[in-house]
Amino acid sequence: MEPSLGMEPSLGMKHRGFQELLCTEPFKFIVGYNRKEYYIHRGFLSCLSALLNDLVNGTTSTDGFVTWDDVDEDVFSRFAEFVYTGYYTNFTPASRDDPAGHPEKATTIRVNVELPDNSSPKEPLGLFSSFPATPKPLQNADNDGFILPYSLVSYQAAATGRSSLHSIKPGSRSSSKRKFDAIACDCDSGGESRPSKKKRDFIQAFLARNGHPAGSISIFRQTRLGNETKPFEDVLVGHAKMYILANRYEIASLMDLSRTTLVGELARWVMSVSVFVPVFGGLVHYVYDDLVAGGCHIRQIIAQFAACVVEDVSGLEGWSSLLKELPDFAADLINEMTKRFS
Structure with missing residues (x-):
């Protein structure tokens, strides 16, 4: 069997209750060329890194949102999946849809x-x-x-x-x-x-x-x-x-x-x-x-x-x-x- 990579819950879910994190306020991301809006709970984001914590809690973004126009939507959706689950769906052709790791x-x-x-x-x-x-x-x-x-x-x-x-x-x-x-x-x-x-x-x-x-x-x-x-x-x-x-x-x-x-x-x-x-x-x-x-x-x-x-x-x-x-x-x-x- 090949090693399980990234299948554990993200750091946020390890250190704080899942339900508690779901109660945190959503943070808005404006993503990609089409400027599509996405929302992720601040609690999950803030636990992943100090820079993300600064981003979502106002230190570097006082407007309550951030624009990532250089990030593709398919990349962002996998980023969001990782935030909540600890892994992300592979970038695969239509016949390949296994989760990374x-x-x-x-x-x-x-x-x-x-x-x-x-x-x-x-x-x-x-x-x-x-x-x-x-x-x-x-x-x-x-x-x-x-x-x-x-x-x-x-x-x-x-x-x-x-x-x-x-x-x-x-x-x-x-x-x-x-x-x-x-x-x-x-x-x-x-x-x-x-x-x-x-x-x-x-x-x-x-x-x-x-x-x-x-x-x-x-x-x-x-x-x-x-x-x-x-x-x-x-x-x-x-x-x-x-x-x-x-x-x-x-x-x-x-x-x-x-x-x-x-x-x-x-x-x-x-x-x-x-x-x-x-x-x-x-x-x-x-x-x-x-x-x-x-x-x-x-x-x-x-x-x-x-x-x-x-x-x-x-x-x-x-x-x-x-x-x-x-x-x-x-x-x-x-x-x-x-x-x-x-």
Whole structure:
């Protein structure tokens, strides 16, 4: 079972009676481009952070309302849901409506998997076998060893010994490519390629720091994308918006939930050549174009994720342009790569 994230009642409900909080005066929010009015009880808001308490009790808003015209209505509705319940509904396509952090209803599209008959295994469930969404070699011109598609979860599973490995003979590559791979991939004296221990450890540390200890995310619950990538990009950006809003008002519990949920989505995502840059690029553009996110920890999270897979995406179409368009992202990525490859 995956860990329950953010399912406890909000701080307000922990420290004061629910009924008492419901008796507090509603506070008005004017939200989004359409300036729609919403109301939330002041008592629930004031318990979430000192800044929200100042906002609703007159220190920073003497008119009894606040205008959040830069907050989308779907983001605000989830913020309100979190205020009252301690979690929020996921940003999902129509077929996905599970609450963020629910232990049984993962925030991904279920993948149907047919496993080999355990009684007579013909092929080990390995990095280079037919195991779903596991990193595998493709016989391309450069004979690369570890390439997309894979997810962080499946790579970690393969690299921690839960999958057997088949060796690959390295093909002819450029000198710079060989040097880069020597850093990014552990290779034995015979030149055989296998999942990098450094990469595995970096991925494991990244997930653990963000609420997903080793083994907590099931390899059988991954997200595969078809030709339509915008819905999943919206899922990622939605959680980023929740984090940025929480960061603005120092709502630690919402920051933790949105961060953990975003990283969980990224970890389960089966990245592929055709969709990685369009989807991840959309998330990067939002986080690095948004002035509110400047100096926000979410930028570091995005850069750390990119550093986990950089050697497998650096040659993709559009990647170089992304780095040129967003020099702050490029600088953050270099910083995280230095940590990983040191």
